[in-house]
Amino acid sequence: MNDGYIPRPLDTSDISLPESLVALIEALAENVHDTWAKGRMDGGWTYGPVRDDAKKQHPGLVPYADLPESEKAYDRATAISTLKFICKKGYSIK
Secondary structure, eight states, X not given: OOTTOXXXXXXXXXXXXXXXXXXXXXXXXXXXXXXXXHHHHHTTOEEOSSOBTTTTEETTOSOGGGSOHHHHHHHHHHHHHHHHXXXXXXXXXX
């Protein structure tokens, strides 16, 4: 059901984020996870050791600190992408 949709994210490959933003990136990544988890829980999902769509169970419904590193990296990538987008649009982050 693509109907010709072609994603066109803004190219932010020329944007470098300073090391001073590491703490902000981590805080944003945690918020990304919490936002996702709240949406799932609001939809009736609960924790389960394996994902089960029929039972609405998901292993990622745990605190950010308890996620495997691979899941944290996914959330960090979203945070980094967001910050780079903001910078590309001409805003500065201090």
